[in-house]
Amino acid sequence: MPMCQGDVTVEAVEGKVVEHLKRLGKGPPLLPGSARIVKATLAAITSNQGIRMVGMCSDTVDNVVNAIVRLATGGSTA
Numbered sequence: 001m002p003m004c005q006g007d008v009t010v011e012a013v014e015g016k017v018v019e020h021l022k023r024l025g026k027g028p029p030l031l032p033g034s035a036r037i038v039k040a041t042l043a044a045i046t047s048n049q050g051i052r053m054v055g056m057c058s059d060t061v062d063n064v065v066n067a068i069v070r071l072a073t074g075g076s077t078a
Contacts, residue, residue, distance in 0.1 A: 010038070 014033055021029060029036070 014036070017029055021027060
C-alpha cells in the first residue's frame, strides 16, 4: 500500500467532478470534498481486498479457495 499524505486533495479533479455531475444533471457530489482526500479514497478502494495469504504457497492457496467457496455457499469461514 503506498504511503499517502492524510490531507491531500486535488482541486482540479474536484472541479471536474462537480462540472461533469452538473452537466449530467446529477447534482453535487454526495460526499463532501473533505471525505474525498487521496488517503481516504485509497483506503476505500482497498478496503475490500481479499484474504491475507500466510504459510506454504500450495496450502495457502487451497485454504483461500476453500474459504471463498464456503463464503459463497453460505458456509462458515472458521
